[in-house]
Amino acid sequence: MPDPPPGAWTPDRDSAPWWERTGRGEFAIQRCDGCGTARLPARAFCPACRTEGWHWEAAEPVGTVESWIVNRRPFAPGIEVPYLVVMVRPDPVPGCLLHGSWHAGREPVGGERVRGVFVPVPDGPTLVGWEPVVR
Template identity: 60%
Template sequence: MSERPLPARGRPAPVPDRDSAAWWERLARHEFAVQRCGSCGAARFPPRAFCPECRGEGGDWEPVEPVGTVESWIVNHQAFGFGGAEPYVVVMVRLAAVPGCFAYGNWRGDREPRGGEAVLGVYTRVDQELSLLDWRPAG
């Protein structure tokens, strides 16, 4: 997967919390992972302390391929976050590893996305400690 440097100066950065800190650390190493419940085995994303299926606590991280399908997208015409030049497209991706869950990121295709289109996650390095997961067409 490709890596595209992105200047972080003057832009807001994500603030990891108790549930997401380990995920951001993995993403900085260019590893996409979901949590798997230690009690019932259900996969979940985004990371959280309790399983939405059985309400069990904890779980293990499971590396998975960052692949999925475009569920929806928006064209943003206002500068915000790590978008870069405006307008830019943000996609909502249904994860193949956890079909009931979604991940969001910038679109790195050379055209507008299509609903149901297969996509692949690409890592965008912001600085030494921060990488973002963006999406491009799989084919």
């Protein structure tokens, strides 16, 4: 297989299965086979017990808004500014913060409950964005 062109998006060894799953609209976490610790981002070793054994497990993409920023500088072609980036503490991995685009017509609120949405990027990965949970 030829090397990708310079600047092309390519997943690393540990995260490739995550990106394959998000491309199918699935949110998943790694779970350690030794101690059961859930983790994101994907890693070869468990941060709790250093075990190499783990598996992927589907999880509900829900969490809580921890913080957010309003970005006013272009990040990539086709993304209009300004836009909001939220930092979410996902329920399945409380020690993790996931960043993603905000999908609501207003600013988020700290502590707000959110649900993940899958956002395809042309010639790139499918990202996880966040929207408010409607009750």
